[in-house]
Amino acid sequence: MKISGRTFVVSGGASGLGRACVRDICALGGHAAILDMNEELGSALVQELGGSQAKFLPCDVTDTDSIAGAVAAAVAWASETGKPLGGVIPAAGVGFPGLVLDKQLRPVSLENVDLVLRINLRGTLDLVRQVLPHLGAVEPEGVDGERGVVVMVASAAAFEGQMGQVAYAASKGAVAAMTLPMARDLSRFGIRVVTIAPSMFESNMTAHMSDKVRVGLKKAMEFPARPGQPEEFASLVRQAIENVMLNGVVIRLDGATRMPSKL
Structure with a gap:
């Protein structure tokens, strides 16, 4: 699918990975x-x-x-500009670390668990499902009859969640798990689904990490031995949009990093 002439809905688009995607799409x-x-x-x-x-x-x-109000406004804007919907990128996400049982034998806060799941999982699925009826109504293009693409954001934590990441890993693991069934559901409409699972990338979420945590994470990195840059994430999102053969897949974007149990 060509990005030019299409409108993409990006949640969490004002900062971090989402902002990099917005900039790349407009460029x-x-x-x-x-x-x-x-x-x-x-x-x-x-x-x-x-x-x-x-x-x-x-x-x-x-x-x-x-979400309904924002989607309706996005669809109206796309109609006004004559740039039909091309896809949705739910990039809004949070992470509140917390041991499932701490040293004082206190269980993890269910309030924090619920918030992480509401934003990372429910928020992702809710935005996607509300955009899909509009995306499914778009005129198909090309020999394949493609209508659009969903690009979701998981995390390396979906595969190697560290201590204190039960809620975060659960939310991102669920996003990864729903990629293939969602792609199967949407194939009849010419809509693809791709999920990207980044490791540590420079973002608002990682900006608050301590130097100790950053040093520990760097030791787990292979090559390059540094956090990813938002522009590198956006580059893969671009490929997910443009390459019609990418569908129903979770792509790790981690420089061969495999997270240890703890830092």
């Missing part, structure tokens, strides 16, 4: 609907991109009605 002639709770960052990104190719839409992915 390639596409339009990006930026769904995020941070209006300041979102508006600044729209201004940076010139205002015509990007639109900020406030959205809380834990709230179904909020």
Whole structure:
């Protein structure tokens, strides 16, 4: 699928990996609907991109009605600009570490578990499911009759969750697990599904890591021995959009990093 002339819905699009995707989509002639709770960052990104190719839409992915309003606005914008929907990239995510049982024999906070699952899993699925009816109504293109693509974000934690990552690993493992069945469900509509599982990338989530944790993570890295850059993530998202043979697959983007049990 060509990115140029298409509109992509990106949650968490005002910062981190989502922002890098928005920038890349617009650089390639596409339009990006930026769904995020941070209006300041979102508006600044729209201004940076010139205002015509990007639109900020406030959205809380834990709230179904909020998602519905943002999706409706994105669809209306795509209609106004004549740039039909091309896909959805649910990149909003959080991680609250917590041992399932700490040294004082206290179980992990269910409130934190629920929040991680609501944003990373439910928020991802809810946004995707609300975009899909509109994506399925798009005129198919090319010899394959492709209508669009869903690019979800898992994590290396889906495969090697560390101590304190029970909720986060569960949420990202579920995203990885629903990739193939979702692709099978959507194949009749000409909609593909690809999931990317990055290791440690520079983002708002990793910006708060201590130096000790960063040093420990670096020891687990093979090559390159550094965190990934958001632009490198966006580059793979671009390939997921453009390469029609990528479907129903979870792609690790980790430089051969395999996370140890603890740092």
